[in-house]
Amino acid sequence: MIYDLIIVGAGSAGLSSAIYAGRAVLNTLIIDKSGFGGRIRDTAEILNYPGCESISGIGLVQKFREHAMSYSTNDFVYGTVTKVKKEDEYFVVSTRRKGDFKAKCVILGLGTVSRVLGLNGELDFQGHGVSYCATCDANMFIGKDIHILGSGDVALEEADYLSKFANKVTMIVIHDEGIVDGTEIQKRRVMHNPKIEFMWNTALDEICGDDFVKEIVVKNLKTEEKKKISSEGIFMFVGLKPQTKILQGLVDLDKDGFVKVNEFQQTSIEGLFAAGDCTNTYLRQVVTAASDGAKAAVAAERYIRRE
Known part of the structure; x- marks a missing residue:
């Protein structure tokens, strides 16, 4: 036919x-x-x-x-x-x-x-603390302290959604304080969420752990200083x-x-x-x-x- x-x-x-x-x-x-x-x-x-x-x-x-x-x-x-x-x-x-x-x-x-950046540890921990879909994996992070990379509309929407499951959500943002890539209405919604925090002028450098994500390495884009911080999961919303x-x-x-x-x-x-x-x-x-x-x-x- x-x-x-x-x-x-x-x-x-x-x-x-x-x-x-x-x-x-x-x-x-x-x-x-x-x-x-x-x-x-x-x-x-x-x-x-x-x-x-x-x-x-x-x-x-x-x-x-x-x-x-x-x-x-x-x-x-x-x-x-x-x-x-x-x-x-x-x-x-x-x-x-x-x-x-x-x-x-x-x-x-x-x-x-979802775009994969290829950071150290990103592929190794896919499904073990690295995720690209909040709806798919939110239940894995109930009561945990997690991070989100990105600040576009998707990242902001998913941060708000994940805050209903996680203990704390920290967004890693490359811009100066108060500047995000998403719309103003999404920004206001997230900014007023008490369970969401921000790391400004910051890039994700590496993801670490054993069987599951335990730590991430972040870099301050102004001072170039790198530091390792605890994390129980990282969501990647970078395009x-x-x-x-x-x-x-x-x-x-x-x-x-x-x-x-x-x-x-x-x-x-x-x-x-x-x-x-x-x-x-x-x-x-x-x-x-x-x-x-x-x-x-x-x-x-x-x-x-x-x-």
Whole structure:
């Protein structure tokens, strides 16, 4: 069978695309390697999605999923995509175990993974005190004194969430006192949390322990002084890395590996679109991913009809 559209990834962007594809009555295949929702499933509470004053990531994903599955023209399959290529007038999407699928058009909602800095001890203690997901691992740190590296919105949101489990949360911030990378509303929320403290002008240098994290080495960025301090866990929230390895040599990527797209979410190949966090977008939030997915699906429909 040759589909009208294949959507790779069932996160916010992919599911939004699936909804719009369903409304356009396109025969659509959605492929995802790990279920629905992407990174949003790891978000304990979403406070900025229009119409939802407060909702869990899983709760919002379930609404997206039910909506996308309500269209009879949408098929879903679990699989790991290994390659995307153009053959004559069709795109071929190859998977590790499910074989190849063909379509007239493809939307890539590949998402991102947490960035790994490669600090001394970081890889050694992954799952043993080093974590990249508060929702996944918070229960491991009940009553403990832990640290967070980073000061963006994700770091601030997760610090607030982790404070409900840990005894004390200390944020390691490279900026001067009072300066963070996140929004003002998140900053105020965290600053007024009595269980959260800050280490300003500080970088993480090393992670130490035996079977589990016991200490970290931090460096004062003004004095260059290093010191070892006790820690029962370190959460790393220092940015995201796009899952675009399969696209290298196929489409134009920026220097960080994000897919370059135009205002219609089209990549450098006609008929191949990308949406959500894997693109060179200004903002990576659920609402923008959903918007990207809608634009990509409408542009894909028009491309298919035109062809």
